[in-house]
Amino acid sequence: MSHRLGIDVGGTNTDVVLLNSDNEVVAKTKVAVTTDIVTGIRTAVAQVLDSSGINPAQITHAMLGTTQVTNAIIERSELNDVAIIRLGAPATRAVKPLAGWPEDLRERYAKYSWIVGGGHEFDGREIAPLDEEELQSIAHCVKGNVGAVAVTGVFSPVNTSHEERAARIFREVLGEDIPISLSYQLGSVGLLERENATVLNAAVSNVAKRATLSFQQALVDLDVYADLYLAQNDGTLMSVDYALLYPILTIACGPTNSMRGAAHLTGMANAVVVDVGGTSTDVGVLVNGFPRESFVAVDVGGVRTNFRMPDLYSLGLGGGSLVIEKGDDVTVGPKSVGYRIVQEGRAFGGSTTTFTDVVVALNKAKVGTHEVDVPHELADTAYKMAIQKVAEAVDRMKTSAKPVPLVLVGGGSVLLPNEFEGVSEVHRPENFDVANAIGAAIAQVSGRVDRIFAMDKKSRDEVLEEAKSIAFAEAIRAGADASTMEVVEVEEVPIAYLPGNAVRIKVTVAGTLASYHAESRVNSPDVRADANADY
Amino acid sequence: MKRLIHAEDIEYLALGATVLGTGGGGDPYIGALMAVQAIENHGPIELVSIDELDDDALVIPSAMMGAPTVMIEKMPSGDEPIQAFQQLEKFLGRKAAATVTIEAGGLNSTIPFVVAAELGIPVVDADGMGRAFPEIPMTTLHVGGILATPMMVVDEKGNSVLLSTKDNAWTEALSRNATITMGGSSMLALYSAEAKRMRNNLVHGTISKAIQIGKLLAKHEDTSVRLANLLKFVGGEELFRGKITDVMRRTVGGFARGTVSAEGLSKDEGAVCRLEFQNENLIAIRNGTPIATVPDLITVLDQETIRPITTEELRYGQRVVVIGIPCADVWRRPECLELVGPRYFGYDINFTPLDVPVSL
Numbered sequence: 001m002s003h004r005l006g007i008d009v010g011g012t013n014t015d016v017v018l019l020n021s022d023n024e025v026v027a028k029t030k031v032a033v034t035t036d037i038v039t040g041i042r043t044a045v046a047q048v049l050d051s052s053g054i055n056p057a058q059i060t061h062a063m064l065g066t067t068q069v070t071n072a073i074i075e076r077s078e079l080n081d082v083a084i085i086r087l088g089a090p091a092t093r094a095v096k097p098l099a100g101w102p103e104d105l106r107e108r109y110a111k112y113s114w115i116v117g118g119g120h121e122f123d124g125r126e127i128a129p130l131d132e133e134e135l136q137s138i139a140h141c142v143k144g145n146v147g148a149v150a151v152t153g154v155f156s157p158v159n160t161s162h163e164e165r166a167a168r169i170f171r172e173v174l175g176e177d178i179p180i181s182l183s184y185q186l187g188s189v190g191l192l193e194r195e196n197a198t199v200l201n202a203a204v205s206n207v208a209k210r211a212t213l214s215f216q217q218a219l220v221d222l223d224v225y226a227d228l229y230l231a232q233n234d235g236t237l238m239s240v241d242y243a244l245l246y247p248i249l250t251i252a253c254g255p256t257n258s259m260r261g262a263a264h265l266t267g268m269a270n271a272v273v274v275d276v277g278g279t280s281t282d283v284g285v286l287v288n289g290f291p292r293e294s295f296v297a298v299d300v301g302g303v304r305t306n307f308r309m310p311d312l313y314s315l316g317l318g319g320g321s322l323v324i325e326k327g328d329d330v331t332v333g334p335k336s337v338g339y340r341i342v343q344e345g346r347a348f349g350g351s352t353t354t355f356t357d358v359v360v361a362l363n364k365a366k367v368g369t370h371e372v373d374v375p376h377e378l379a380d381t382a383y384k385m386a387i388q389k390v391a392e393a394v395d396r397m398k399t400s401a402k403p404v405p406l407v408l409v410g411g412g413s414v415l416l417p418n419e420f421e422g423v424s425e426v427h428r429p430e431n432f433d434v435a436n437a438i439g440a441a442i443a444q445v446s447g448r449v450d451r452i453f454a455m456d457k458k459s460r461d462e463v464l465e466e467a468k469s470i471a472f473a474e475a476i477r478a479g480a481d482a483s484t485m486e487v488v489e490v491e492e493v494p495i496a497y498l499p500g501n502a503v504r505i506k507v508t509v510a511g512t513l514a515s516y517h518a519e520s521r522v523n524s525p526d527v528r529a530d531a532n533a534d535y
Numbered sequence: 536m537k538r539l540i541h542a543e544d545i546e547y548l549a550l551g552a553t554v555l556g557t558g559g560g561g562d563p564y565i566g567a568l569m570a571v572q573a574i575e576n577h578g579p580i581e582l583v584s585i586d587e588l589d590d591d592a593l594v595i596p597s598a599m600m601g602a603p604t605v606m607i608e609k610m611p612s613g614d615e616p617i618q619a620f621q622q623l624e625k626f627l628g629r630k631a632a633a634t635v636t637i638e639a640g641g642l643n644s645t646i647p648f649v650v651a652a653e654l655g656i657p658v659v660d661a662d663g664m665g666r667a668f669p670e671i672p673m674t675t676l677h678v679g680g681i682l683a684t685p686m687m688v689v690d691e692k693g694n695s696v697l698l699s700t701k702d703n704a705w706t707e708a709l710s711r712n713a714t715i716t717m718g719g720s721s722m723l724a725l726y727s728a729e730a731k732r733m734r735n736n737l738v739h740g741t742i743s744k745a746i747q748i749g750k751l752l753a754k755h756e757d758t759s760v761r762l763a764n765l766l767k768f769v770g771g772e773e774l775f776r777g778k779i780t781d782v783m784r785r786t787v788g789g790f791a792r793g794t795v796s797a798e799g800l801s802k803d804e805g806a807v808c809r810l811e812f813q814n815e816n817l818i819a820i821r822n823g824t825p826i827a828t829v830p831d832l833i834t835v836l837d838q839e840t841i842r843p844i845t846t847e848e849l850r851y852g853q854r855v856v857v858i859g860i861p862c863a864d865v866w867r868r869p870e871c872l873e874l875v876g877p878r879y880f881g882y883d884i885n886f887t888p889l890d891v892p893v894s895l
Contacts, residue, residue: 088609088610089612090612090614090692091609091691091692091718092609092610092611092612092691093610093611093614094569094610094611094612094613094649095565095568095569095572095610096572099568099572100564121719122602122604122605122608122609122718122719123718125718127609127691127692128692154608154609155608155609189608190607190608191609191610192564192565192568192607192610295850296848304564396854397852398852399780400780400798400851493784504604
């Protein structure tokens, strides 16, 4: 029987689950995150192998959610130099690449940045022919000086040809090894934000490579030779090859894994999910089983980006949040003891009062090893304040005043009550504490399209059909089994002041990994057409 | 006293102009970055009152036209507004003494600063709407009988169109077509006139007002204090506080129209509010009764940050405060309401003035 590993490296814990082919949890564990990340993973995986008695050879897939890319950007560590190429001249010169970036990053990256002739109009016409000669000379100029290339063309979500041609030119000069990030693969309309995402993506390519290799090594050390996949921001998986090209898409996979896990564990496709960790609580929304996506520009390490990110409301509140009394005032969080809760929290014999201790003192949950003595009034005030914050966050994420079901996951969720205002029912599924690792393990692969289409020459149905078939093709490219693919989301946004009833259409599809069922693996276009016929 | 606009003022300007832009007026982020880059290259820009200019001084307004979606993707080269300006100067055979903004929107409030920085001329502290509107004739300059033409429409590729039209309605139609052919966005120089003609046909003090609004919103004060300060400063009122429960959008004749529904919170618990927009917010209806109508300003603010939300950004679940700000006096004249009142935009209701004293 084949088994799968789901691994989620969070801020506090590394969670690992082992699932059998019926998606049942065979073993699970939680270990503290180690500074090198990999040691913690190795320890945790060894533990689930040990406790389950499963032969490592039976593990066919390993799915990983990691915070390493996020950390690298926030800490500015291990980032590599990037050749930044914008295809858009003579347009777009009024705002140069890196505009609005934090000073330290801007200084570092400004050296290798160009705006080259090329790019397209909203309807696919060329703004200018691609300046191949200049691209050639830039390629020679950066050879040996940069670790990656980021190419962003104006309206590349409408017409990808210039970005792709530019990539070929760089490839010829710089060789096969250098990662080349293309913006149309990453973000949507909004040049600067998409370019920023592309540059960040290129900047973390070495981090991603090292991280992926060390994960692979950690598994190999334990005789696990599984296909490795990385969890990405929309709650789906990408192959290692794809993750090496687009590592930035892993940045918020932790909360999305939790939400996918919550959907799987409860069978609920539409609900609010509250994921309580050691330092923070993320509130997200499941729509048709997938995390709702954010529509606004998202700040990553001080840089404004527009690649797909989950719509989250994050609170500086978790099991390890410090409870501080200042005169009559009581605060809970955002400061936290994090993973040191097991040494420092009162419930574990330490001397620091945390949110966990308040809940234990009020007898609302049993956590830890020690009795906790906190003045009742202080505990009561702190608890009410914390719960109120969570309730407000839940309400914020709802789409109507109608009561919605709520799913509680994450290790710290035992601290929350069974009732919330505006909530129809509270679910605490079995294995809630490792929902994130389960979410990674059961994840599917996706395909998507986000482009501007003209609705005047074709019917709305024809245009939607076209968009869907592009998304299906993408999903198959990413490794999805065509027979299992489903449309997850369709969004249409009409665009002002453009002719031809221009509409921005976003379609996301998802399906099971084709390699789960090797015998039904399909690549033929005929099968894809069949899959389309359902829509 | 010489008043200089520095790079740090631009961010306030763009933020404040977005409040006056009533949900439209373009992306303030791109406009602000352009103006900041221009000031970094050429130094701060002088802001003058129109009264400081000689009667015969030529003033040429600068603006952009087109789809906000195009502007955030195909940003300008930065040369187009200068080209438009200088080509119009050449056609008129004289140099302009200053430029001025046509509308108080996030993007168009900043474009004249790009021109002024490059050419070393001042920007007039005024605009031609006191808010944002979607069409070229919807300006106080038009009301004052000034023709938008001769007008230059310029793209980043080096194309320019000189328009000479019989009236401003034709200008709207022809320039819009040129803009679409140019790729959906263009830069304009239009509505040129001597200072003595401009003087009575502008909304005065708009730039300094927008900067002040931006500063009020950027202050690290309690949100209710910030909101109160804003309302006091603009002479506006809070219309509704609630949560957006539905956003419906449709494209009609190239414009993004839509309807937003919101359910009341706190003091408005139990009430519902509907907003109709066409790029800009046009009408606010509370429990079936219109409480604010175009041309008065209706602006949606995020409840938590007290920052303006554009109509493109409106989403389910947002907690918002809807505020109303009285428009410039001129718009309340009957002949002007024909140009910019609810009926012009296709709503079968009369203009309902906000019942607060007009402060402009």
